Amino acid sequence: MPPAFLTNFARFYNTNFDRRPIPTLIITNGVLNTLADALAQTSTILLHKPTPLDPTPSYDPERTLRFAIYGMALGPLIGKWMRLLERSIPIRAGANGNGLQLAKRVLADQAVMAPFGLALFITSMGIMEGRDSQGIKDKFSDMYFPALIANWKVWPLIQTINFKLMPLQYRVPFQSTCGIAWTLYLSLLNAKDDKNLEPKV
Template sequence: MAAIAVARAYQHSFDTRPNATLAVAGGALTALGDVVAQVTQNIRARRELHHTRPQYDAKRTLRFFIFGAAMSPFIGRWNKFLEWRFPLRSEGGKISMSSLTKRVAADQIIMAPIGLTMFLGGMGIMEGRDLNHIKGKFRDLYKEAIIANWKVWPAVQIINFRSMPLPYRVPFQQSCGVFWTLYLSLLNSSEECKQELEDNLRRTLD
């Protein structure tokens, strides 16, 4: 019953304020991914460095919330465009596998690179990085992340586009994306540590 009540409340909110609803839901789920990532990192640090007390970075989670809240309405509009451009069902109600394949291909060829670019650039800006640092982040992380994306997300999006109603596609994507956000958060964090070490070394040499 509780799940039905939540679904009804979400549907009503989406019907009246779609962008705000997607922003809050997407931001919360993206932030959750970073919480999981930080907990994972802290457990690992505690095991490897027994004397170190893990530190939780609330600002980092806030950055992920802001990114998720900003991207989710954009993804919602993208899903609406795909719904219009590649209708799945014919007059007889059968699903067109050709249209489904085109939706997934368009999503992965167009939106996946855009989303990853916005993530790396947006995180770099919110972290206060200069242009050279952001370029270094793209150079070190982009290829690895986009290849990992193409290994995982096509299967997720086939389920999403085929089975989920339009209002629920972004939350479904962001729910699955908790684990993807875990991956991106760990990847981004490792790059932060690398850049901090490089900055400290450069200051020492200067």
């Protein structure tokens, strides 16, 4: 039996999701993205081995704010996408062919939302970082395909579990919770790319 606080939190979340789905998704995704970048920066600082030419980086709250804004904006979009998949590729309890329907959902998610979401991430981060169009193109060319390939190695399994086991209202939080590690990866990749794009002196 789950602890009482988890039961109470689930009840609180369900009530707010039913009454105010968009604000609930905005807050949930924003908090989880904030946590992911905070973990990424903290781990980088703790694991960094400083040298005279490469001192230990300091925590960048503006970067965390950018990730929070991105997460808040993405939450409702993912929610609408989940509802679209629910309507377009239904999976009914006990129905024949559910395995095929599940595979179709995962394929649609990875063929459409994964490439789009990653492009949106790189573009929005570039804009919030104040890059010009060429800077965004450079970031895109350096980050996009390595991150997309990494996505396809990890997310099909996660989304299979998500679509198969999670009720609709929990799919975005489940994806975002699993996405803490993914956002941590993107955060580190984004920071690494920023460093690579710095002018050499």
